Amino acid sequence: MHGWTERFSARHGQAIVTRSGTRVTWTSPDGAIATYEDEPPLEDFGIVLVRRGGYAVGRVEDGRLVAHKTGTRYVQGRTKAGGWSQQRYARRRANQADALAGSAADHVVRLVPGDLRIAGGGDRALVAQVLTAADRTLDPGLRWLEVKEPRLASLERAVRDVRSYAVVLNEAARAR
Incomplete structure (x- = not known):
């Protein structure tokens, strides 16, 4: 600071x-x-980052990332097909997203004790699905993390972001 x-x-x-x-x-x-x-900066917490196609789960102790797991799962993108095909692809996408959330939830249960505060980032709906499956909750007092690809580098950046101060500037302060 x-x-x-x-x-x-x-x-x-x-x-x-x-x-x-x-x-x-x-x-x-x-x-x-x-x-x-x-x-004071948060010392011990969990991080759950999820986007379609990947996840990253970590546990932070004494301000350091001590355990983590990242993974990828294929989730098909949207298609322009119409009718029955579109519905079939939508069901397939939903099943693939469910499999991704299930894998990430398993790692949350394994790596993040239930008493830790949890910060989330990425796709809000998928993070909520993962935490519900893991019987954990997101800490609303921690800021939401913007994540393009949930990887180890994203977890390391998330540790710094969660532990940093969020400064709010008025218009005059932003102008310079």
């Missing part, structure tokens, strides 16, 4: 910092305002 605060002050002038509980607000002379929740 130290580097960010220096850059904010360099761009907008010396800010006045106020605290209200865990919320910190930086107000600069040029009208730029930045707020964030000043809570």
Whole structure:
């Protein structure tokens, strides 16, 4: 956070910092305002990333990724065929997505203890399906992670993202 605060002050002038509980607000002379929740970084949590075609599940202890499993499962894309073929392909796609969710759920049960907070990313419906099958729930207090391909690199980036501060900037702060 130290580097960010220096850059904010360099761009907008010396800010006045106020605290209200865990919320910190930086107000600069040029009208730029930045707020964030000043809570200690989360140390132990699980991560579930799922998109059609792949999944990544991880467990984080003491801020480090200590166990993980990634995998791929073919899920057919949409087709322009009409009539019976379209329905047949839709059923096949649903069955393939169910198999993907089942595989990912097995790894969630194996790697992520039930008492850990869980962050999710990727396809919201598939993550919900995986967590339901694993009898786990997503922690609504953790930010949703944007993921293109759920791989090991995505898990490592997710660890940093979950543990980082989410800073909200007003229009004046975004303009520079």
